[in-house]
């Protein structure tokens with residue numbers, strides 16, 4: 001196949017940041033995706049509908065008029081999120097989900113949840129209103145090996161949570177392990193998962209190939225080859241529980257290439273093209289459209305998009321860097337190539 005035409009997809013997990021970073025990255029996503037679930041881990045975090053509405057306006061101000069892009073806003077769940085915050089969010093029609101960061105798990109998660117039990121009133125309200133909980137599924141704490149954090153989270157947090165709230169919609173974000181794939185497949189249809197390009201394509205050897213690779217450092221961290229295979233198989237399986245979420249997370253080059261670098265891979269520049277290449281490489285191009293354009297919308301009870309887009313098999317170079325104010329961003333697969341290209 002030399003071209004593929006699909007319904008314009010949605011990105012169900014995206015970090016756009018704010019200010020100059022937002023204005024630099026927003027159009028990369030808008031060029032490829034109709035809608036995106038926008039992560040609320042700003043500093044300070046987006047904790048109520050008013051803040052989400054203001055952030056949505058700032059996002060739309062940065063999007064070029066030629067794109068018809070809709071940011072789908074989320075709230076950052078804290079120990080103090082009230083039932084009225086949930087009710088206001090649900091009634092507003094602006095808020096599509098709440099994001100649960102275990103406190104200390106990742107970028108700007110200091111105000112995240114210290115104990116899931118603290119949020120039970122809010123979760124109950126979300127369950128009543130049909131608002132999904134998006135989980136960063138890792139336990140924190142030095143006693144757990146960094147490669148085991150997702151699997152331990154399933155046992156310690158997710159299984160009890162699903163038992164206590166069987167009707168709550170939960171998206172297990174950016175899954176990285178066979179354990180997570182199995183958990184999602186064995187759960188009810190309330191439980192779904194997003195999958196990033198890096199967790200389909202890379203394993204933990206890619207963190208150290210030829211030296212330390214800070215631009216492959218994200219959280220949850222890349223896992224072993226067996227896990228990568230399980231994630232790739234889930235993405236390309238045609239199971240509607242698994243859908244596209246890039247977790248594209250821009251950090252400046254300075255913040256990545258330093259003695260204590262930030263977690264996050266910036267894939268938004270070529271995300272769709274890279275997913276296409278990944279599906280093509282395992283002979284599953286026929287499963288791409290549903291993963292990218294149907295299943296996420298269906299899960300969120302959103303109409304499927306109408307617009308179509310075409311990709312062409314045509315090798316393109318991925319730039320080494322692009323400017324961000326006085327600094328730079330190093331995109332995913334910088335300096336490499338991608339064998340598919342969006343038709344302009």
Ligand code: DOR
Nearest residue numbers: 106107218219249263264
């Ligand atoms: O690698 C990551 N970067 N994982 C996350 O969970 C957060 C994200 C970010 O915001 O930089």
Ligand code: ZN
Nearest residue numbers: 013015039247
């Ligand atoms: Zn994320």
